[in-house]
Amino acid sequence: MxxxxxxxxxxxxxxxxxxxxxxxxxxxxxxxxxxxxxxxxxxxxxxxxxxxxxxxxxxxxxxxxxxxxxxxxxxxxxxxxxxxxxxxxxxxxxxxxxxxxxxxxxxxxxxxxxxxxxxxxxxxxxxxxxxxxxxxxxxxxxxxxxxxxxxxxxxxxxxxxxxxxxxxxxxxxxxxxxxxxxxxxxxxxxxxxxxxxSMPTKAIGLIKRSLKDATNLSFEDYLEKEAQGQRIAGLTEDHREGVNAFMQKRKSEFRGR
Missing domain, CATH: 3.90.226.10 (2-enoyl-CoA Hydratase; Chain A, domain 1)
Known part of the structure; x- marks a missing residue:
């Protein structure tokens, strides 16, 4: 290839x-x-x-x-x-x-x-x-x-x-x-x-987006982008896994989804 x-x-x-x-x-x-x-x-x-x-x-x-x-x-x-x-x-x-x-x-x-x-x-x-x-x-x-x-x-x-x-x-x-x-x-x-x-891959991608936004946007616009990103992160399987693992006092097993 x-x-x-x-x-x-x-x-x-x-x-x-x-x-x-x-x-x-x-x-x-x-x-x-x-x-x-x-x-x-x-x-x-x-x-x-x-x-x-x-x-x-x-x-x-x-x-x-x-x-x-x-x-x-x-x-x-x-x-x-x-x-x-x-x-x-x-x-x-x-x-x-x-x-x-x-x-x-x-x-x-x-x-x-x-x-x-x-x-x-x-x-x-x-x-x-x-x-x-x-x-x-x-x-x-x-x-x-x-x-x-x-x-x-x-x-x-x-x-x-x-x-x-x-x-x-x-x-x-x-x-x-x-x-x-x-x-x-x-x-x-x-x-x-x-x-x-082994980490929550979608969240890492959203962090990378936020870091780029932090240098390009006004603070007010950044806060809106931050809210949009957190909404996306909150809908991921990895977020649910992280919360469940915390409540169950076990190590998270993230799948990148």
Whole structure:
């Protein structure tokens, strides 16, 4: 089905692995399209309750494959045709998405990680806004997400200086949830994804909607959207299960419905 990524579903988790390890999983147009298609598939699949994006080999994603760049290239059109649709598909997905940053995430690879809901980072991995080193600006939604996570001043520093951010620094800055020792990498990523997959999936999607509304709407309009979202959540099977489990003093068994 895919050539530049692998896509597997196990125990409610869709594992999307960038699979160009000889190129440090650098982006080509086909990979942009395949990631977009895989995320769309996960979003529409009731058996998928969480998505993990990671990289094969020693890198998460090193950004654009520069061997594809030509003097005639319209970089803006490349964003419109390939990167923008990929990032928008991630943004529109209402299931939780984890960036499991197993190695370097540079340039648009950093942007891809920023677009996810959670970032787990290997202790040997690093982040870098490498665009400045080739005379470009951060793209693929990079500064949109980065400025919200670390503030305008720090986002400017990371974008303009283009310095490497270690795993420890990423956690300190709030760019990653936690740094994980290499020996425990697979175990901890699997456990965290399983935790998200066992939660009330519809409620998570509504939380993601509310977070977007919180930055786009007036407070009065936000309260109305909040009420609409809570009405939807209140009609889900998972809400009824949560209430019943509480009353019966047992652990909830959510089904994502």
């Amino acid at each position: 895919f050539e530049t990524i692998t896509y597997d579903i196990k125990d409610g988790v869709a594992w999307l692995t960038l699979n160009r390890p000889d190129k440090l999983n650098a982006f080509i147009a086909q990979m942009n399209r395949e990631i977009k298609d895989a995320i769309r598939s996960a979003a529409q699949d009731d058996d998928v309750r969480c998505v993990v994006i990671t990289g094969e080999g020693r890198a998460f994603c090193s950004g654009q494959d520069l061997s594809e760049v030509t003097e005639e290239m319209d970089h803006g059109q490349v964003l419109r045709d390939h990167y923008g649709p990929m990032i928008m598909q991630i943004r529109q997905c209402e299931k939780p998405i984890i960036a499991a940053i197993n190695g370097v995430a540079a340039g648009a690879g950093f942007s891809l990680a920023l677009a996810c809901d959670f970032r787990l980072i290997s202790e040997r991995a690093s982040l870098m806004n490498a665009f400045i080193h080739v005379g470009l600006i951060p793209d693929s939604g990079n500064l949109y997400y980065l400025s919200k996570l670390v503030g305008l001043a720090k986002a400017a520093e990371l974008a303009i200086l283009g310095e490497k951010v270690t795993a420890e620094q990423a956690v300190e800055l709030g760019l990653a949830l936690r740094a994980i020792e290499e020996d425990n990498w697979t175990k901890e990523v699997t456990a965290f994804s399983a935790r998200l997959a």
